[in-house]
Amino acid sequence: MSQNAQAPFLFTVTSANTLTITFARSVSVLASGGTATIVNAVSQTMTIPSATTLELSADTGNTLSQLVITATSTAFVVMIGGNGTLV
Secondary structure, eight states, X not given: OOBOTTOTTEEEEETTOOEEEEEESEEEEEEESSOEEEEETTOOEEEEOTTXXXXXXXXXXXXXXXXXXXXXXXXXXXXXXXXXXXX
């Protein structure tokens, strides 16, 4: 199971998956074995290499409206607040 049912804020994204996160307070993405790509709601793209972590936090009183995360190998994602859909 890609999403940990006991901790729904933890996701493992493989090359077959797309993770869409909406209205999160913060998101941390660790790329493992390949690159991870994060696209935000206005189609700005961030790509991080293997063994790199990217942390995104909303300003006080705001939320990250949408992030779409894919990976060439595996990415580990920790989300605080919001909703995550892994397909």
